[in-house]
Amino acid sequence: MNSFVKAAGVGFISLGIWSSTALAQDSWWKTAAQPYQGATIRGISESTPASKYVEQVLGPKFTEETGIKVEFEATSWDQMYDKAIKDMEANTGIYDFVYIEQDIVYTYLARNFLVDITKSLADNAKIASPDFKPENFTTFVNYFKDPKSGNVMGVPMEAFIKPYLYRKDLFDDPAIQKAYKDATGADLKPATTHDEYTQIAKFFTEYGADKELWGTTVQASSSHPAAFYEFFESVAPTFGVYNWGIDGTTFAATEANGGQMNSAAAKKALNYWVGLLKYAPPESTSSTWDEVAGTFSAGRAAQGLVYGENAAWIATDESKSTVVGKVGVALPPVEAGVMEAVASGKGYIGYYDGGAFGIPHSSKNKDASLLFLQYIGQASVQTDWALAGSRIVMNSTYDDPKIVDQDKKMNGYYTLMRDDGKLFAGAPPFPFHSQVLQVVAPFIYKAIVGEIQPDDALDQAATAAEAELVKLGYRK
Amino acid sequence: MRQSNIGWLFLTPATLILFVVGFIPFIYILYVGFFDWNTNAVDPTLRWAGLQNYRNLVFDTTFLNSLARTLVFAFFVVVSELLLGYVLARALMADRLWGRQFFRTIHTLPIVVAPIAVGATWRLLCVPGFGIVPYYLKLWFGIDYNISTNAYHAFGTAIIMDLWHWTPFVTLSLMAGLTALPKEPLEQAQIDGGNKLQIFWYVIVPMLKPVLLTTVFIRLMDALRSVDEIWMLTKGGPAEATRFIGLHIWINVFPKTDYGYGAAMSLLTLYVTIVLSWLLFVAMTGRKGGAQ
Numbered sequence A: 001m002n003s004f005v006k007a008a009g010v011g012f013i014s015l016g017i018w019s020s021t022a023l024a025q026d027s028w029w030k031t032a033a034q035p036y037q038g039a040t041i042r043g044i045s046e047s048t049p050a051s052k053y054v055e056q057v058l059g060p061k062f063t064e065e066t067g068i069k070v071e072f073e074a075t076s077w078d079q080m081y082d083k084a085i086k087d088m089e090a091n092t093g094i095y096d097f098v099y100i101e102q103d104i105v106y107t108y109l110a111r112n113f114l115v116d117i118t119k120s121l122a123d124n125a126k127i128a129s130p131d132f133k134p135e136n137f138t139t140f141v142n143y144f145k146d147p148k149s150g151n152v153m154g155v156p157m158e159a160f161i162k163p164y165l166y167r168k169d170l171f172d173d174p175a176i177q178k179a180y181k182d183a184t185g186a187d188l189k190p191a192t193t194h195d196e197y198t199q200i201a202k203f204f205t206e207y208g209a210d211k212e213l214w215g216t217t218v219q220a221s222s223s224h225p226a227a228f229y230e231f232f233e234s235v236a237p238t239f240g241v242y243n244w245g246i247d248g249t250t251f252a253a254t255e256a257n258g259g260q261m262n263s264a265a266a267k268k269a270l271n272y273w274v275g276l277l278k279y280a281p282p283e284s285t286s287s288t289w290d291e292v293a294g295t296f297s298a299g300r301a302a303q304g305l306v307y308g309e310n311a312a313w314i315a316t317d318e319s320k321s322t323v324v325g326k327v328g329v330a331l332p333p334v335e336a337g338v339m340e341a342v343a344s345g346k347g348y349i350g351y352y353d354g355g356a357f358g359i360p361h362s363s364k365n366k367d368a369s370l371l372f373l374q375y376i377g378q379a380s381v382q383t384d385w386a387l388a389g390s391r392i393v394m395n396s397t398y399d400d401p402k403i404v405d406q407d408k409k410m411n412g413y414y415t416l417m418r419d420d421g422k423l424f425a426g427a428p429p430f431p432f433h434s435q436v437l438q439v440v441a442p443f444i445y446k447a448i449v450g451e452i453q454p455d456d457a458l459d460q461a462a463t464a465a466e467a468e469l470v471k472l473g474y475r476k
Numbered sequence B: 001m002r003q004s005n006i007g008w009l010f011l012t013p014a015t016l017i018l019f020v021v022g023f024i025p026f027i028y029i030l031y032v033g034f035f036d037w038n039t040n041a042v043d044p045t046l047r048w049a050g051l052q053n054y055r056n057l058v059f060d061t062t063f064l065n066s067l068a069r070t071l072v073f074a075f076f077v078v079v080s081e082l083l084l085g086y087v088l089a090r091a092l093m094a095d096r097l098w099g100r101q102f103f104r105t106i107h108t109l110p111i112v113v114a115p116i117a118v119g120a121t122w123r124l125l126c127v128p129g130f131g132i133v134p135y136y137l138k139l140w141f142g143i144d145y146n147i148s149t150n151a152y153h154a155f156g157t158a159i160i161m162d163l164w165h166w167t168p169f170v171t172l173s174l175m176a177g178l179t180a181l182p183k184e185p186l187e188q189a190q191i192d193g194g195n196k197l198q199i200f201w202y203v204i205v206p207m208l209k210p211v212l213l214t215t216v217f218i219r220l221m222d223a224l225r226s227v228d229e230i231w232m233l234t235k236g237g238p239a240e241a242t243r244f245i246g247l248h249i250w251i252n253v254f255p256k257t258d259y260g261y262g263a264a265m266s267l268l269t270l271y272v273t274i275v276l277s278w279l280l281f282v283a284m285t286g287r288k289g290g291a292q
Helices: A002-036 A049-066 A077-090 A102-110 A117-123 A139-144 A174-184 A194-207 A226-239 A264-279 A282-286 A289-297 A308-316 A338-343 A366-376 A379-389 A395-399 A401-409 A413-423 A433-449 A454-472 B002-032 B052-059 B061-093 B100-112 B115-126 B132-141 B151-180 B183-191 B196-224 B228-233 B245-253 B259-285
Strands: A040-046 A069-075 A097-101 A155-161 A164-167 A303-305 A327-330 A350-358
Touching (some): A002 A049, A040 A049, A040 A077, A040 A350, A040 A366, A049 A069, A049 A308, A049 A366, A049 A379, A069 A077, A077 A097, A097 A102, A097 A366, A102 A139, A155 A308, A194 A264, A226 A303, A226 A338, A282 A289, A289 A308, A308 A327, A308 A401, A308 A413, A350 A366, A379 A395, A379 A401, B002 B259, B061 B151, B061 B196, B061 B245, B100 B151, B115 B132, B115 B151, B115 B228, B151 B196, B151 B228
Parallel strands (some): A040 A069
Antiparallel strands (some): A155 A350, A164 A303, A164 A327
16 A cells, blocks of 8 residues: 555656657747747748658647747748848848748848847747757758858758669669670669769660669759859869869869869869760750759659758658658769879868758848747757658667668668768859859750750850859959 | 819829839839849949940840830731730621620630639640640641741740730720720611721721720830749740840840849840830820820
8 A cells, every 4th residue: 555655656656757858849839939829920932852741740839839829931042032032131020930941141241131149049048948959950051151250140950962873773783784784894883983973864765765773863953053063063163173163262164264163174074974874864954953853753863962861751752752761872973083182182072062040130020930940950850750751860860760761762862961071162262252153054055955065165264254253352 | 273183193003103102113224234243253243334234235136126026926917916905806796606605705714714823834835745736737747847846836835825814805905896886887888888898997996996006015114024934834945045134134134143134134035025115106196195
């Protein structure tokens, strides 16, 4: 009896502690959000799997807990920038939080578009959640810190590398392996050099002539910046050309002035990349990142560089992908000597992509938005979000059993990201990102459609980029 | 005098709105066009440039090519829509046509579709690798139709898309004009022995001139500022094959944030449009101004 009373007592006390803790946790958001009850915050983002999770899951959950309504607009990449930048330029205050892609953050910082999250939370401790800890994020958060103050200006919401995906089922098929050996004299395995990659692409294009299968994807839209990005951020670095070939101190682009945009390595890279179009499906010249993922998931390519945001659904979602369980992941092929240079800290082999949510200075609901950004920055929401969008922004997420399980299904994409993520890098810290892109991209488009030769395209692009940088006042 | 005052009173709201949404932005663009202004420059403020932006435009081959491309596009679509629209108008007015009302309704549907949706639909139809148009052109005729690599295919598709979208508007306008024509001059011409071509050229066309003029002006100005449909269909590509002037200006003003140069481009394009419209007016009416 005595032991029963003791056990019951301990049980009640435990229940009491558990329930009071739970209530306290529940009530923190409610208490903090009390002054903003009934408010509506509006956000805009590119329509990605990670963004859709915010729209469909995190937004409604936050509303349920706080009473603050979240209106979220997941739209195309172009529209997202167009709308967000116009809103911030005109100070209209339509959006309370906006997607900041890693490559545009320097422009936003230079133009003072963003609210300082660290400072705002320090100034208003009542809305500073104890569960929001910037130090929990991976080093990716550093891209969203003000270089001067070190303060956080954006809460990371997605991060991924752009790996080399290949069709494991095809690469492991003994009959195909034999055919490859007979045709090339080499063993069929994921490419580590550009020559190997081209050889594999050529082989599978011939092999798949009557199977709607081609050798590679190429993100080579002949009129969309996606082509510029694939070349300068994913291909050129594997040839040792970094930061778009622009010198970060003199802002020179031409080789004559110390830049690399039209260097021999850059020209070799563009010739290689444009040459791959022979082994790519016909949609490649109109493919952005979305179409590349669509091509791979439809089983139309044997290999390709595919943005990591699409890796999870391609590898695991049978409702969207025809290659579930057939996807292998590896590092992109590189030119000889590049991996050694990268290991010594002199470059990178691909794009570390992602973005954060930030609060525009023009927002009319800054405090409510700060609450929302902290809500999505909690460790507790990260795992399911990662499962839905193959994005990881916190170190602890890698070790979650659900993620470990998904990693196995994805043939080690997360392991690759954790172990080799350091070999990848975000976009260069150029505040003139969009301006140079718009000037250079048309030359890449012309090379894609064969209007000019790749060598000429880069010569003209480098000259035009320098002229633009002079006009903008960066290059003297 | 009193009547005149009442007239002005009724006109005031429209005048005020036009002043706010038309005249003020025009003056602002005129002002900005004299400056070098890019908010992503080292110096993001407005810097006086005088006529430099306009001088640069004269030597800017991308701008000039874009303008020329737009004029060619406008010529093709306006002429084709007039011819097709007339034929369709006559066909839909024919008493012998069974199900005339039904065809009229069906034929008019494209007008109510938003340009952005038209562009998206045509892109889905024509996208290489997946679209049904390239698929069947290859299957039936062996044609490798590809709007993302072949400039002529992209340009031609842009024209056909515009014809599909706007010919019904021309048809409706001409049907209204044809229906309102008096019968007597036509009967008189027949009695005088005029053949069909002569009656069309010497009687119908002169009487239709006001309708033709209005329709041509509306379509010309629309064609010169095509953006949404083209953006969805080709994004101005392949390379710059369908980068019409509206799209070119948009790229300069928004993604490039080159406001001064973009403003100068806009004004020069407006000037070209006005001159073109005036020339057309003179050619069609024989008058040099004072439209009545």
